Amino acid sequence: MPARRKPRRSAKTRARAKRRREGGRAGSPRRTRAKRARSRPRARAARRPARRKSRKGPKVRARRTRRRPAFDPRAVERKWQAAWAGAHAFEASAEPSRPKWYTNVPYPYMSGYQHLGFALSFLRAEFQSRFRRMTGFNVLHPQAFHCTGLPILGAAKRVAENEPRQLEILKWMGVPGAEVRKFADPMHWIDVFPAATTRDLVGLGAAIDWRRSFITTPLNPPYDAFVRWQFRRLKDSGYLRVDKHPVVWCPKDQAPIGDHDRLEGEGETPVEYTLLKFPLPDGRLLVAATIRPETVFGQTNLWIDPRAAYVVARVGGERWILNEGAARKLAEQAKAVGVEGPIRGADLVGKEVVAPGINRAILILPSTFIDQGRGTGIVTSVPSDAPDDLVALRDLQKDAALLKRYKLDAERVRGIVPIPIIRTPGWGPLPAVEIVDRMGIRSQDDREALEAAKAEVYRSGFYQGVMNENCGHLAGVRVEVAKEEVRRQLAASGQADLMYEPSGEVVCRCTTRAIVKVVEDQWFLAYGDPSWKTKVHEALASMALYPEAIRKQFDYVIDWLRDWPAAHHRGLGTKLPWDDAWVIESLSDSTVYMAYYTIAHALQGGALRSEVPWASRLDDAFFDFVFLGKGAAAEVAARSGVTREILEALRSEFLYWYPFDLRNTGKDLVQNHMTFCLFHHTALFPKELWPRGFGVNGFVQMMGRKMSKSRGNVWYIRDALREWGADVLRLSVANAGDGMDDPNIDTDFAASGRSRLQEWYAFAVGHHATRSDRRTVDAWFLSTMNRSVASAREAMEQMNYKAALRHGFFDLQAAWAWYVRRAGGRPHAHVLARFIDVQTRLLAPFVPHVCEEIWSRIGGKGFVSHAPYPVAETSEVDVTAEAAEGLLSSTIADVREILKVTRIAPKRIAIYTAPSWKLRVHAVALEMARAGPIAMNALMAKTLEDPGMRERAKDVASYAKKLTDDLRHARPEDLVRRAAVADEAARFLEDREFLARELGARVDVYRADDPGRRDPAGKAEHAIPGRPAIYVE
Template sequence: MGKDYEPAVFEKKWQERWQESGIWKADAQTGKPKFFLMFAYPGTSGFLHVGHMRGYTYSDVITRYKRMTGYNVLFPVGTHASGNLCQTFARKVERNDQSTIELLTESGASSEEIEKLKEPAYVAEFLSQVYINEYWKKFGFLADWDRFITTIDTGYKKFIQWQFRKLHARGMLTQKPYYGTACMECGPVAVDASETDISQGGNAEKQEWILLKFKMDDEFLMAATLRPETVFGQTNFWANPDVEYVKARVNGEVWIISPQCAEKLSFQKNSVEIIGKIGGKNLIGRTVMAPVIDREIPVLPSRFTDPDFGTGLVTSVPSDAPYDWIALQDLTNDPETCRKFGLDPEMVRNIEPIPIIESKGWGPNPAAEICRKMGITDQNDPKLEEATKEIYKAGFHTGRMRENCGQFAGKPVATAKDEVKAMMLEMGVADVMYDLSEPVICRCGAKVIMKLIPDQWFIDYGHPEVTEIAKAHVPKMNIQPQTYKDNLPGALDWFKERACVRMGNWLGTPFPFDERWTIEPISDSTLYSAYYIVSGAVNQGILDPEKLNDAFFDHIFLGNGSPDEVSKVTGINAKVIAGLRKDFKYWYPLNINLGGKEHQTVHFPVFLLNHAAILPDNMPKGLFVHWWISGKAGKMSKSKGGAEPIPDAASTYTVDGLRLYYCHISSPHVDVEWDPASVYNSRKSVERAWYFAGELLEMQGGGEKPIDAWLESQFHINVHKASSMMDDIKLREAANIIYFDIVNDLKWYLRRGGNNSELLRKAINAWIRMMAPFTPHMAEELWEMAENADMVSASRYPDTSEFNIDEKALEIEEYLESVLADISGILKMTGMIPKRICLYTAYQWKYEVQRMMAQEGKDMGAVMKHAQLVPELKSKSKEISAFASRLMKDMKRFGDGGIPVNEQNEELEALRAAIDLFGKEFSCEVSVFSGDEPDLYDPSNKRNVASPGKPGIHVE
């Protein structure tokens, strides 16, 4: 091929051409089908990495295909600047964080820009431009850049305030006290799998700890438990002798707790005052009065009690808690430690578990049972956590309280748990503390805790009508993967009240009913697909964002009022208003919302619920969930490092190579570990396609041959299969056809002596168009080389009508491929280097029997009876019976379609026409014989074993 593969040159050239052409612009066109896709916009928290580009690339591939199949495409993009993302980045710049400054400098930021990045609002502007110009445009995306939004734009804020007034009118906004997650520096943050506000702990769950009060003189040792129903089995109390506890005055009582617990409580109680300290070793040997059971129990030493976990003190229930059982065994078997703390070893030995729960599959002391079963012998065994979960699960789901549990005897554990808690709180022998199930770190680096917010605002997603609208719509949607579609109704049921505003120095939309609050980042990102309809007019200066009010949005999105009426109250031109209403009716509803798997539990459910509440007549049509590109240690993270920067990867692997990698490496619905070797293979696949297509385009002349009909037929099939896969968003399957199956077909055509340059040009033109959605830069360059006038991105995707299909040609080539494979198998098995290969078709009578079997089906008697009527077959009853039995097995293999019917003369003709192919393939002389030829050369009787469609093969 004359032209070298120069990906960097092609990328720059075609990205400029696409931008100049305006092919990315989306304008409503009456009568033309539309396709509207958006991806979940990224938070402006820093530079993106190669993991992010997976889903974004899917979006561009899908929309390019839709554009080429006749759809009018709207593919807008934006960024999510709400919350504390930009503040966190700005703080790093302000304190001259070395890694951040180096990254900015390497990315081309000037010293003036770096200085401006100390302002959060500029961070949003700066990073938005990086995402557009350095990532999305340089990946060849044809997004509608005119409609770009950030969530701190004036117009966007007006839209979100309208949305919240609609939710309020729906009766979905409520206010009440709430224990929420908050950064100790930044204030309230959201903790969920998307990690919008946080850098660690997205899977943490809110836990309600019951604080049990153990009276000791005039003070209380406080033990935290998640299982209040187990108080009936208390035998002793655990304190860590290495921990220095504090005495805290809480609501008029003196509590002994860990310092960490006191700090947490200070955010949840009206008053927490530290009045003293006491060492854990000074608690050992004391006795305390256990609540509910009103019995004194001893305080014993144990180092499994963690000061950062609960209160740092634990009540012991060795019957049902494996940690307690093992700790008690350790101490029982260590009289020296007992004496060290002034404990009577005999007293410790006399402590026995008190059975309190009957669980299916377990005896009276399940903790002891499971420790023996799992071979757990000391407190440091990591299997203790698994054992604890198993016993708790069995007890909660199958357990009932035993007769020694007072008024709760016989009740299911699941019921008793809440009832015991309520009783203890009413008696005043317990309190409540909230905590997180694992450490959570804010993006600023500070710890996230649970905090009481006395007047928190919520969106009530438990609204029955809204939930039912959303659930009823799910079956009508195109949701991938299917497992998510199956699980989504349950997720919608689960959503109830969700905190929607925060106080503090946040970027975002002021809450319209109390502007001291700012709407939090998840709540302001649930309906924004609708705002894309008007954002273009705002960005181009056609709309003044300050004039956008409820009357405007009510008309555009709900059809309320008339353009003239809205014009009077907004000052916006009535024709502009009418045009935007027309645009909304054209583009909406959204066809696909695409996002990562972290959005399954939060963003996607509330996206549907907000549409159900405000736009029930325009519910979204589809959701597409993709999984992650992970690093060696798990999910890639721009905040945690370890992720390859996008420009570096694009330079190393090429943009088209990366695009093909994302689409072909696996199903979109599984995690993929970033592997440079695999990415490089994708680059090489693109490069090989470039050179191969170029060579074929340069071929000249060549007449028509029988193999031409096969190539036409294969392209008909491949276009049909690839189109079907693309329609179903099976990108991996489509890419496999386009970059591998088609290449193999073209190579087979050349091997078979095909050289029709006119047909090849027709095939290559179709192939280039099929590659265009995946590897558009290479495709455009090839399209231009093929002397096409327009851009391939603006051309029509191939249609099956462009290629004729010849079933007989397909059968012949399939037959020849199978013969080649059989010969190769023989040579591999024998290790022979052939000098001559002889091929023999079956006897003609076998073809006759095959035809009878196709007619009579599995009725062997009918076949034999039919054979007796044919003079040439009457004398071969025994042979026919044996042959027909073999064919019967083939019928099972071919299924309902029945066995194929072959003709001897066609096989003979096909084999003789392929003598040159076989000769070149195996570098030897090749002879072809009919099984019925008299006195033919057949030294190993191979014609006797030949069957229709499977010639006998003799090698020498």
Template sequence: MAMNERYEPQAIEGKWQTRWDEAGIFRAGSRPGAPKKYVLEMLPYPSGKMHMGHVRNYLLGDVYARFFRMKGFDVLHPMGWDAFGLPAENAAIKDGVHPAVRTAENIASFKKEIQSLGYSYDWDREVNTSSPEYYRWNQWFFIQMLERGLVYRRFSKVNWCTGCHTVIANEQVKDGVCERCDSPVVDKEMPEWAFRITRFSQDLLDSLDTLKEWPDRITSMQRNWIGRSDGAEADFRVQGHDASLRVFTTRIDTIYGCTYVVLAPDHKLVAQVTTPERRAEVEAFAKRMAAQSKTERLGEGTEKEGVFTGAYAENPFTGQAVPIWIANFVLSDYGTGAVMSVPAHDERDFAFARKYSLPVKVVIQPASGDALPAGDALEAAYTEYGVLADSGSYSGQTSEQARQAMASALEKDGKGQATVTYRQKDWGFSRQRYWGTPIPIVYCEQCDPDRHGIPVPVDQLPVRLPEIDTQAVLTGKGEPPLAKVASWVNTSCPKCGGPARREAETMDTFVDSCWYFARYLSPRYDAAPFDPKEAQRFLPVDIYVGGPEHAVMHLLYFRFWTRVMKELGLSPVAEPVTRLITQGIVNGPDGRKMSKRWGNVVAPASIVERYGADTARAYVLFAGPPERDFDWSDKQVEGVFRFLKRVWTLAATHHEASAGAAHDGAYEGKALEIRRAAHKTLKRVGEAIERLSFNTAIAAIMEGLNALTDLGTPESAAEKAAMGEAMRTLAVVLTPFTPHIADEIAEAYGSKDFTVAQEWPAFDPALVVDDVIPYAVQVNGKLRAEIRVAADAAEADVRAAAEADEKVQSALAGKTLRKFVFVPKRLVNFVVS
């Protein structure tokens, strides 16, 4: 087959994509006896338009999927759609288009763009989370978890978005507004369904130590989010009332320095303990706090403020009365909603005490050095551990000793105990939306007067979303959309058969993405969420690629869900992913994150149409290390396109002479150098892929191309055969990055199979080491000579060769050697005096 002289990607890329698809080359399970690799990228929300951030995310996984296939693995590399969600519902409210219609259109558009880039997906395993066949199993999981106490109904304060008219997670509140629509977020108390994720808090925390191939920043964020605190609870009896305030503290050793206690403004005891003369001011403050979000109250720059209730509580150790305040920095749903304040040993308490002229009492002194002055003269809180002072019988003990002794004393006296708390809270997942999984619960006044909820029988799943009049139901106002659909919400009780109402709320879409990776294993399996045999074969996911912004939501939720699946006997593993790769952001040409808001989005289709998919792929991979952000550059795209044209030109130039050339004898001279260049490139690219350094892998291919080009036209039979081998090798190393041009060149040079189906070749060790390499020889950092030694020479051999050089001997004469510095393959330095 003759090669076109010009590189025309549009003429070859569609052809190879069709061939791959017809051959089913990317189907998992085709190598049942081979070791497995499960490579996965976070599934996209189909907004209808891909951007280059998507391209980068999927490319990182695609390189590995192709590489591992060539290394002999049975690779599972699937794709699907996170298709439920608020954006589609908001669009329906705005445009009057049913979310199902809009979502289907977006998926078709998104899929077409994905396929145009040549990703190696097994499309037989495609899933759509908005299909009843998928969300049926969301409902099944709900019922299983309800039976095990992992799902419950509660009343709680939630973040209510005034624009989206729904509950959003804490992580979705940015500076008091919704990150999606920029509308104010307010606290609102309402019933909701919650997953008891806190049952797994300690296990989720402990297991972070086993995630050796997760980025440290992700495990650190999860560790901080779970937020284990070891401390003690202590009861402060309220004077004049039959009530006690239970506080949690990690510094019980400082309790003798407590000079006031603080309640959350909405703590249940505030109304009971507030004195009449303080009531108006307390209620006004509490009302003002209720109108603020948690983010506003706890923001880094937020001023700490509070109001005295007029009441006093007794310190359980000293019996001393301390005033009870309410303040903006205490939340009712964190800890016990009450804190003891020790201003001498806590920065926040110190600032608050100084602001409101409250006493400061020093009870911890440094273990060494100068003693702290009295509280009135203290300039800043001393927050370190130390030795107790002015603390009764505990004076003289270290903080560590006192913490244990005081906790034991509280428990003995029935006034408290040592305890552990977690920052992590249970996951409230019910949402006031239409476009989500219906919660499989009905309410029957006769059978369920307390409205705990009656689960729909499993054999009646899925509870399908009803067809709706979009404009009548999706108004964005009033009750939840499903409550407006009388024919759906009114049903019969599964227990008594009488009239009942369905739960009108739907599940958070994070439920969909908690377990989708397992549904890929057997997307049409009907007996369970997925086939346990396939789980035994492919779980855990070996490589997972996605953004770091998902650290404490998706990435924590699906670790929780995998544990549930293991308890249910479905999953053989508790941790879903072995290696996590978090990619950086692709910024627009203006240096800002690509966004419709800024008008700086670069559409992949525009690059593919002009330069081809391989150029788009190679540019994104070559732009920088995967974890780093980079700014889009049209100039650099052009540069990558020129690189691929040079690859094509080299292959086309030598095609006629080298494609079928053979040589049985020795390779010497230029023929040997051609083989060296090819094998060095093969070695460098393979090693770079293994260490997730795709940009340096492509750089190695560029250097190999330069070396082969510089060697000129092959003339002898050996040189022609060596060039043919080099071009086939070049096609192989290009395959993970630019698979279309790789297959075209490989076919032109005689390949009968796709390059991705070929074995990744082993480099010849004898061809990747130079016979001799130069070393610079320095004395006290000054260059004295250059020697040439065997490339694999040991340090002792290099030193001996350097010391044998006449110039070096002269520079060392009469000197005392202090140190010998050896930099492999570069230089040696004699430090003398």
């Protein structure tokens, strides 16, 4: 702290304090301490991303210190964080007599400081933990750190190589220049970031049981053993399988290229090409690649680029002709390929080959459109449906010189015509002809137009097309189906084979163009298994989802998942127990570790990397016992080197906590991690231990924009804490938005939230003038407060925090402001105390630090974090008081409306309440409405029985008509409300002074049938129950 002068208040501030002491007015909470917030300049600074420079100069700091003598959020936050830690406030153990609640979030990956994205997903879970704790649950909320996989290794390697971008990232995160070198070692990352994340979370006020924290990978032996156990069990269950697997592959690095390793081609995946074999008379096979095998029925010729070089290669027992690139690719795709020698394209032109599928002799013709980097460099020609083929054919047919050069039979070539093979709605028999003519494509070198044409024909043909009569037994079959069928049949008859290519151009970070490799002995998790999927759907069906809207997405993902390669040869992680060469991939090792948390405090011994001797030698028997209840305790204990008591305690601890009640995450994990989590739970655990709830949120935005490095608006948790402190940040996160839309952190809201919290603090601990006589407004406020409590509670249960904040904070504060105004600045002492108590507890899950501080000062017992969440007292809900207040405010609104329209500056305002005969009709109508829809004549008959009614039967009829219309759709509670204010005139008389103050004029109140009323404009006759007549002069 810099040296500072003794806080000195201005004359004005002193005067205000004096007023307060003397009970001049209680004011609304927001009025009392408005001065010191100074949030303008800071709010502006907050709009910039945190570049940790000294944006708050000494001047600002000094002023702030002087102006805020009583409440320093940072000090308060530190104070209570220390108090919680000292009291072990959030360390949870099994207590069989109490209901439990178990929340967790996916552990974050340790390749850097955590930013607000993680903070948001974490806090949405943490709010729930704190809320549930206050509603009486024994709450477990642990947090671990993920180190498995490639990114840490990759980043460390890039630091070692001094890659500028990587160094820039470290600098951006705030790593001092001198420290950067250390990050060349992956272990340094694992030392630094879990500790840093822990500090960030503590600073955030997270209510975590830190005894259960750990890191992943073999660096932490018990966790490593746990993952091995999991994989052996999965293998036993038959959910782990070996198979071939195509991956996008860098031939230079000899490694698969994930999306993040690509310079180009994000999202591209391996696609299957059908290799069609065209025998030459000598038995060699020309091999063409296609993604449209169903078009074999329309083949007219084969295309070769006469300028290109091809090779003859021995593949299996056959001799294939294809280009050299294709030979190399096939060698990576589980085929034995031996190149024998070159062969020129030009030498093949003009020969005859037999087309597969149709078994007809066709000519090999020259063309220039073939992409030699894709497929085999040889293409079969289907001019009916392939624009490329059609245009190339036309080019050739027109080109006598070319025909002559290759000694082609001009007559035969010119005789080639497209063969209609597919019928597509909206298209003629020859789509390629149609589109080429429509687009006016003249040459096979007009690549752009041809690509567009191809895409259009392909799309409509694939989804809507049906095979023609000339397609043998596939006649009438949809293209989508026929495609697979043709491929299958040709492969079975040896006329076709398979080749993979990336679905689009992919370039590795090392600038090499990617190919597809088929990995031979890949281990898969069999997510494609239909019976497994069925169980997962079942698990999902019994879960709570927040928001419910995400359910369909989960169901879709469950069906969509195929077998997942679960291990690779690089990266950090647990080795496959039966094959050292494989490392379990990071999404696969992190699916059921929520179970590990339940016993982690014992296994970790207080360290992220366990050094507990017995825990570093765990075998499957231990986990079988603890998680599955298998085996004999004594025997397992003896093997593990742990006492039987501890072992059995761990078993019951697991059974107490499991399954978890809520796991919350960003929506990016829905289609992998969260769904995997379900798969693995159904595979390993009995039904009663399957997850109970998932929460999903969108991606955090700052001021309506996505947070991204390129925009320079990435906020790390530490930056936000420095800028706003924990409570303001938490409040901003709670207010950022519910549901699946991207939540938006609004710095303007943060600024005003900061001052609102300060106002609230000052109000809650301040002194206020009060009174002890009961008034209608007191009942109104208590009633309103209880409704707020009920709404807030319901919103909390649904994880709708923005709504909870609105009900439980903003609306409640607004109600208080109205109450104080209505009460002439003097709240009832008990109401005031109730308000402060309830408001503090409603806010506690969101802003626990300031609430603890208030709680301790208003005499709360223990931590507010452990105090009961407010319960709506139905006995305090007072419909009469609410109706009375509603009548008052709607009358004020009506008067204002009149003043606005007439632009009268009122000297006097008269209010006329309904005459007794209307009250009578109204009462009778309400009575009848209770029994069902009112019949007009019945109402008339009933009311006219009363003395004096017959004389004004006409008026009665017209009012009764209006009423019956009005009440036709009234609900029971409307009837109660309408009946609530028995004596409206008394109501207004009681509040005459208030009305006069609000409306700025004298207010007179009359009953409409009061003979002594003053009614120069004859307004009184318009008065009806619930709507007094008004006269302004």
